[in-house]
Structure formats: structure tokens, C-alpha cells
Amino acid sequence: MTLLPPPSVLLGIDRFEAWYPGQDDLVSQSMDWYHSPSRFLGLSVPTGSGKTLVALLLSHLSGSRTIILTATKGLQAQYSRDISSLGGVLVMGQNNFPCPLVYGLRADEGPCHDGLPCPIKESCPYRTQLAEATRSQLVVTNYAYWLAQTNFAVGLGEIDLLVCDEGHMAFGAMENYLTIFLSKLDIEPVGIHFPEPAGEWGAWRTWAGVAQPLAQENAVRIESEIREYRSQNRQVPNHISRAFRSAKSVAARLERLTSVSEDWVIQKTYHGYRFVPKWVDNYSDHLFHDVPKVVLMSAILSHRAIDYLGVPKGDDRTWIEADSYFPPENTPIWHIPTARINYRTDDFGATIWASRVDQIIQRRLDRKGIVFTVSYERARLLLSRSRFKDIMLTHSTSDVVQVVDKFKTMDPPAVLVSPSVTTGWDFAGETCRYIVVGKIPYPDTQDPVTKARSDDDKEWTSYMAMETLVQECGRATRSSEDRCEVFLIDDTAKWFLYRYSRFAPKWFMQRWRGSLETVPEPLV
Known part of the structure; x- marks a missing residue:
């Protein structure tokens, strides 16, 4: 010792x-x-x-x-x-600070980004904190x-x-x-257009090599306009400043695109393309x-x-x-045989799944719990079929903070149905006394980046699923006194935890208890 x-x-x-x-x-x-x-x-x-x-x-x-x-x-x-x-010292980016020279602008929008010497740069709050950080x-x-x-x-x-x-x-x-993002809103005003049809990675690099000088010429042209304004002691209009910063950014992104020496994943978006590294x-x-x-x-x-x-x-x-000093018996993780939950799950399997969630809630109406559904679609399905929908709360991407805050202040019984309150959310003490993991959280392989990585590494999606599962199961155990039951009701769970336990931390596997045939009595 x-x-x-x-x-x-x-x-x-x-x-x-x-x-x-x-x-x-x-x-x-x-x-x-x-x-x-x-x-x-x-x-x-x-x-x-x-x-x-x-x-x-x-x-x-x-x-x-x-x-x-x-x-x-x-x-x-x-x-x-x-x-x-x-x-x-805590150091943050320029968009967290006001520009001291021009009222209403952030530091990242200031005239200094147009090449204008700042007469009061010593009082710039961003530069002050950066200088302090370097010391x-x-x-x-x-x-x-x-x-x-x-x-x-x-x-x-x-x-x-x-x-x-x-x-x-x-x-x-x-x-x-x-990741590099290019929008047609950025490039078309310069006379640059995306290749049609969009080709393979090598063709994109060639296209970027041709497009980059045009973008650079555009940035130089706008910079000349800015110099002309300065020479006449006139204020540079905001739209010209924004155009200059945008032009420089586009030229830099195209330059980066030409330098990538390996295949990245190409994603079409509404306004353009994203270029994402596979690894x-x-x-x-x-x-x-x-x-x-x-x-x-x-x-x-x-x-x-x-x-x-x-x-x-x-x-x-x-x-x-390190070992956890939280008693593993305070957070037992059980699998309760229910149904295999995936994109092939039929209506009968979905009905059994929703009924199993209800069985767990039925015995725990004196406390609050969370059901993780992975997708918003499955969250809506549960609310449409559960006998306890009147005590359930769910959320969209826009109101998650408000719904979570409401859930935390509610008296039991209450159930938060969520696909996403994993990383960064805490539900300590009486806020949550049981968790239902409705599905092993495999990522969607229809996403082109996930698919490309999965094609390269067959265990990538299992690694990602384990990372999310560990986060889900730990949301309500934030101290050694917290007690929270965890129920996995996707029948993939038992196989998954056996095969991929090496992706989980030791303390997590110490909480794993195996399978139960029926829903147990609540943890006191």
C-alpha cells in the first residue's frame, strides 16, 4: 500500500x-x-x-x-x-469573446481577420487569455x-x-x-461546380486541384477590394468581410482535399458533400x-x-x-429473455418487447426509471403500446434538455423514454432507480461512414455498441451509495457480452449477472 x-x-x-x-x-x-x-x-x-x-x-x-x-x-x-x-488557465476559442474594436462582433469576426492591424489588440479578451495560457x-x-x-x-x-x-x-x-465540408453555396459564386457525376476519391482530388487556384484567386480579389476601402479610410462592409473569410476558408479546404493521400468516405448532403476520414x-x-x-x-x-x-x-x-469501489451488487445488470431486437423484428416481437417493459415498470411504480430505445422510432412505438404511457416522457432532438429537467423534478412513478441521454447525462440518487436497455445499441450501418469502417473492421460496430451500452448502464450509478437495476431485454445481449467483453471495462463486467427467466422483485 x-x-x-x-x-x-x-x-x-x-x-x-x-x-x-x-x-x-x-x-x-x-x-x-x-x-x-x-x-x-x-x-x-x-x-x-x-x-x-x-x-x-x-x-x-x-x-x-x-x-x-x-x-x-x-x-x-x-x-x-x-x-x-x-x-x-482555461482557454477557449475566439467565438466565446466579443471583439473590443467593433461592437456587436465576436472576436472571430473582427477586422483583424481581414488583415487589418488592430490598434487595441492588447485589450482583446481572446488575445489576453491566449497570452496567459502560453505563460x-x-x-x-x-x-x-x-x-x-x-x-x-x-x-x-x-x-x-x-x-x-x-x-x-x-x-x-x-x-x-x-472532416472537410464543401457547399455549393460556397463554391458556385466563384464559378466552381461539383463534378457530375460525382466520381471516386481520386477524381475528387483531381477536381480539387483544378478548383483550388480559382478559389484562391477569388480570395485575392476580395482582399484587393478590402485594401481599396482601407486606402480611402472607409469602413469595410460586413458582407465583404464575410465573403473574404469564406473565400479563404474554401481555398484552404480545397487545398486540404488535394493533400489527402488515402481514400476517405464521400457523403452527399443537401447543399454539398462531406469528406470524412475512414480512420x-x-x-x-x-x-x-x-x-x-x-x-x-x-x-x-x-x-x-x-x-x-x-x-x-x-x-x-x-x-x-483501476477497480471501482462502487459495490457491483448495487448495480446488477441482468438479461431477461424477451426477443431479438433488430430491423427484422416483426410486430409480434415488438408486442412482446413492449409488454416486457411494462412488466418491469409494473413492479416499480414507487420509483423512476429510464428506457433506452436507441432510435426515436422505437421510442414512439413503446409509447403507442405501453399501458404506462401516461407516466412516460420522451423527447426530440430539440427539447431533450427541457424534458430531462422535467423528469428529474417529477415524483414517481415516472419513466424517461430516450434514445440518446447517454454520454454527459447523470441521473444520481432517486432520479433513476432502474434502467431498461431495449436494444443493444449497434450503430446504423446504412450510414456510409459506419458501413465503410465496418467493411474494413468487422468488429467496429460491436466496439461502438459496447461503448454506448456501458454509458447507458452507468447513467444512474454516480456514487457508492447509488442503487440501480439494469435490465437488458434484447436477446442479443447474452451472446454480445460473452463475445465482446474485452471491449468493456473490468468494473462493468463485474456488474453483469447473466440471465433471469422472469422480472425480479425490485432492488431495495
């Missing part, structure tokens, strides 16, 4: 007065990794284990200049509170800002330690950063750069997750998987 002083003593602040169970050992093991030759550390740390404090202590004890990346605003806000007493020993930001700032701008200075929190979401962040591992240097020490951590991190990010195997990868 490692004996360390309390975290508050190590950090020299009045917060974090005691360790969570096993947290001191986690810090010691992380420090051992830091002083080893291994470059990458994967930390699979269950919810409630205090991984944010582990990151802060690793930074502080190692004396490293550290960047911590987050994927959600909630975690970013938590870090912002935690680092304030440590002299840390700070500890910086917190999000993946999108980090990827843009370090690949398209001047960066954030020399870095010793990069912590990728919510590491299971880094793949999506990389995909968003790399992101070949672009890992865009995320990690030459930072000597890199931590990826998450409650649901797996080896497969960091494989997809291009983290090398072998001696350059260290793996630490």
Missing part, C-alpha cells in the same frame, strides 16, 4: 482533503509511468474514482507544463473550478480548440504532458477536425504532436479505443485499469 500525504498537502491548497479509495495508488502508478521510457499511458478509471485529481497531481508532482483536453462543457467547467487555486504551467481546453490552434495557428507553447480526458471521445474529435490513426500526430508524455483516460477506455487513435502497442504503451 502506497502511503502518500493527503492531496491538499501535495497540491498546497485547501481543497481535496482526502483520497478516494485506491486513488493514492493510482497517482503512484502514474508517477512511475511518468519516469519510465514509455510515452503513452492509458488510464481506465471508473466513475467516482477522481480521475481529474489524478491528472492535476500528475501535472503538479512531475513539474510538467501540462495541457488537459476535455470533450464536454461539463467536464471543462469542472476543471476550470479545480485549477483556479493552482494557477491554471501558464497548467492549461485546460477542449479537443476542437487544441486541434485547431496547434495545427492551423501558433500553438500553445512547449508542452511536457498532454492529458486527453474523456479519451474514448478523442476519435470523434479527430473525425470532426479532419484517424494515420493522423495521430495532429493530436499528440511531439509531446513527450501523453495520458489518455476515461471511465470506459479500452485498448481498442486507443488502438483506433494510433497509439502504438508494446513498450511505448502503459496500461492501468
Whole structure:
């Protein structure tokens, strides 16, 4: 057993007065990794284990200049509170700040983006926080800002330690950063048109090579107009400023398109095309750069997750998987035989499925629960057939926050029927005492990107399904005192968990109890 002083003593602040169970050992093991030759550390740390404090202590004890990346605003806000007493800085993108020169504009819309020298740039709130961040020993930001700032701008200075929190979401962040979108609304005013018919990837690269000089000429032409306005001491009209920024952006995207050396997935959209990388591992240097020490951590991190990010195997990868101190018996995960739920499920199977949900609710009218349906269509089906539709709430993509807030304040009985409240949503305590997983959440392979990846890697969709399932099953267990039953009523579950348990964290599989023939009495 490692004996360390309390975290508050190590950090020299009045917060974090005691360790969570096993947290001191986690810090010691992380420090051992830091002083080893291994470059990458994967930390699979269950919810409630205090991984944010582990990151802060690793930074502080190692004396490293550290960047911590987050994927959600909630975690970013938590870090912002935690680092304030440590002299840390939160850095955000320009669209979060006003332009001090022109009232009503954001910093990303300011005249400086038209090439105009800013006479009051020293008082620009964005530049002020960026300068502070480049001087700070500890910086917190999000993946999108980090990827843009370090690949398209001047960066954030020399870095010793990069912590990728919510590491299971880094793949999506990389995909968003790399994806190129071109709209006919952007290119047609320049005299550029999409190829007809839209060809294979090689044809698109050739087209981009021809179109890019035209877009660049357009940007130069608009820039000349802007210089003419300035030479006459006239204000540049907003529509010309916007056209200039758009022209530069189109030229840059076309330039990127010509440089892609592998096949990407081409998606037709209403106004144009999206070009999406099939995989992101070949672009890992865009995320990690030459930072000597890199931590990826998450409650649901797996080896497969960091494989997809291009983290090398072998001696350059260290793996630490922490045990959960939440009693597994407080969150038993059961399979109740019902029906195989997929696109082939007929009306009879759907009726049995809805009846099974009702059986579970019937015995739990003294508490609140959540039913995960994967799709909005299946959510509507349940509400149309359930005997308990009067106590059910569901939502669309536009009102999810309002519906969840209403559900949390309702007295039991109440049931939230949702396809999407997984990552980033918490339902602690009495907010939710049981969860029904209506379907193993395989992604839709009709999506061209998912299909292309599945064709390359037959286990891709199973990995994605497991990641979502773990998130669903953990929404209501946020402390060691929380108690929540989980019922899987898709008969794919038993086979799925047997075959793909390696994609799940250890603490999750410790909660798995197998199959029951009937709906059990409620967990007291």
C-alpha cells in the first residue's frame, strides 16, 4: 500500500482533503509511468474514482507544463473550478469573446481577420487569455480548440504532458477536425461546380486541384477590394468581410482535399458533400504532436479505443485499469429473455418487447426509471403500446434538455423514454432507480461512414455498441451509495457480452449477472 500525504498537502491548497479509495495508488502508478521510457499511458478509471485529481497531481508532482483536453462543457467547467487555486488557465476559442474594436462582433469576426492591424489588440479578451495560457504551467481546453490552434495557428507553447480526458471521445474529435465540408453555396459564386457525376476519391482530388487556384484567386480579389476601402479610410462592409473569410476558408479546404493521400468516405448532403476520414490513426500526430508524455483516460477506455487513435502497442504503451469501489451488487445488470431486437423484428416481437417493459415498470411504480430505445422510432412505438404511457416522457432532438429537467423534478412513478441521454447525462440518487436497455445499441450501418469502417473492421460496430451500452448502464450509478437495476431485454445481449467483453471495462463486467427467466422483485 502506497502511503502518500493527503492531496491538499501535495497540491498546497485547501481543497481535496482526502483520497478516494485506491486513488493514492493510482497517482503512484502514474508517477512511475511518468519516469519510465514509455510515452503513452492509458488510464481506465471508473466513475467516482477522481480521475481529474489524478491528472492535476500528475501535472503538479512531475513539474510538467501540462495541457488537459476535455470533450464536454461539463467536464471543462469542472476543471476550470479545480485549477483556479493552482494557477491554471482555461482557454477557449475566439467565438466565446466579443471583439473590443467593433461592437456587436465576436472576436472571430473582427477586422483583424481581414488583415487589418488592430490598434487595441492588447485589450482583446481572446488575445489576453491566449497570452496567459502560453505563460501558464497548467492549461485546460477542449479537443476542437487544441486541434485547431496547434495545427492551423501558433500553438500553445512547449508542452511536457498532454492529458486527453474523456479519451474514448478523442476519435470523434479527430473525425470532426479532419472532416472537410464543401457547399455549393460556397463554391458556385466563384464559378466552381461539383463534378457530375460525382466520381471516386481520386477524381475528387483531381477536381480539387483544378478548383483550388480559382478559389484562391477569388480570395485575392476580395482582399484587393478590402485594401481599396482601407486606402480611402472607409469602413469595410460586413458582407465583404464575410465573403473574404469564406473565400479563404474554401481555398484552404480545397487545398486540404488535394493533400489527402488515402481514400476517405464521400457523403452527399443537401447543399454539398462531406469528406470524412475512414480512420484517424494515420493522423495521430495532429493530436499528440511531439509531446513527450501523453495520458489518455476515461471511465470506459479500452485498448481498442486507443488502438483506433494510433497509439502504438508494446513498450511505448502503459496500461492501468483501476477497480471501482462502487459495490457491483448495487448495480446488477441482468438479461431477461424477451426477443431479438433488430430491423427484422416483426410486430409480434415488438408486442412482446413492449409488454416486457411494462412488466418491469409494473413492479416499480414507487420509483423512476429510464428506457433506452436507441432510435426515436422505437421510442414512439413503446409509447403507442405501453399501458404506462401516461407516466412516460420522451423527447426530440430539440427539447431533450427541457424534458430531462422535467423528469428529474417529477415524483414517481415516472419513466424517461430516450434514445440518446447517454454520454454527459447523470441521473444520481432517486432520479433513476432502474434502467431498461431495449436494444443493444449497434450503430446504423446504412450510414456510409459506419458501413465503410465496418467493411474494413468487422468488429467496429460491436466496439461502438459496447461503448454506448456501458454509458447507458452507468447513467444512474454516480456514487457508492447509488442503487440501480439494469435490465437488458434484447436477446442479443447474452451472446454480445460473452463475445465482446474485452471491449468493456473490468468494473462493468463485474456488474453483469447473466440471465433471469422472469422480472425480479425490485432492488431495495
